[in-house]
């Protein structure tokens with residue numbers, strides 16, 4: 001594990017870590033400056049204006065508008081600068097770029113199960129290349145966990161029944177800590193792992209050395225068949241009792257209550273587990289619930305399959321382009337690839 005130039009600060013190894021550190025130093029600097037200033041002024045006044053005679057009465061002091069405005073406006077500007085700076089980094093961190101490679105993360109007591117969109121699975125380890133944007137799509141099988149990579153300065157809760165995202169772009173090869181940062185039971189402190197950052201060529205050969213695993217989209221396609229989804233949601237509109245799913249992901253959905261939403265992971269999951277919650281305009285709420293019949297990992301596979309059904313979308317979200325060289329040429333287009341196992 002590399003050390004950084006300050007012993008109490010973890011290695012800075014992502015595109016945002018320097019920005020987070022700069023803001024943090026600014027906050028610490030402002031805090032330190034005003035603590036010293038106020039402490040110093042208090043000490044100085046305590047000595048200078050101490051009572052020298054037992055019956056001494058100080059002269060009355062009238063207020064000063066000039067001073068009051070000054071010490072209201074200056075702190076206001078400082079506080080707003082922290083807000084604006086922090087919000088800017090927050091927005092950047094909370095909007096994953098569209099062309100990011102997707103990695104699925106499932107937390108459970110007490111381990112991290114990770115799967116690349118090209119199928120490779122890992123446990124408590126995540127291999128990533130430098131210089132590529134990685135988007136983590138995370139969920140939990142049991143309680144709340146939190147996926148924390150200090151060297152990248154990113155951290156997000158991982159929740160049961162919901163998907164959360166975070167993204168990063170690593171800048172330095174090395175092995176970095178992965179922590180669970182939410183108390184999740186007895187072995188919470190052991191829910192740790194490693195992020196292994198490699199050169200892109202090294203990563204590609206690592207990836208191609210692990211190809212004999214089924215991609216989530218292909219597994220999802222099999223579930224789609226075996227659970228009978230296909231009889232209502234035919235990929236090409238056959239069935240007719242349910243809306244077609246081709247091109248659904250990322251597009252607009254019109255509901256029968258006149259609302260419109262964008263189809264994302266959470267919407268698809270809700271529609272599988274609680275189909276009556278949001279019914280597409282023109283269809284009847286006849287779909288049975290699949291709650292309890294599909295595990296969080298299987299849900300990810302089905303969602304991954306639905307994502308792969310994009311119609312001529314240049315930014316197809318399944319196996320991202322940079323990895324395709326080393327990965328099997330699976331499901332990059334509109335038609336799902338055959339089983340690679």
Ligand code: CUA
Nearest residue numbers: 145180182184
């Ligand atoms: Cu998982 Cu703490």
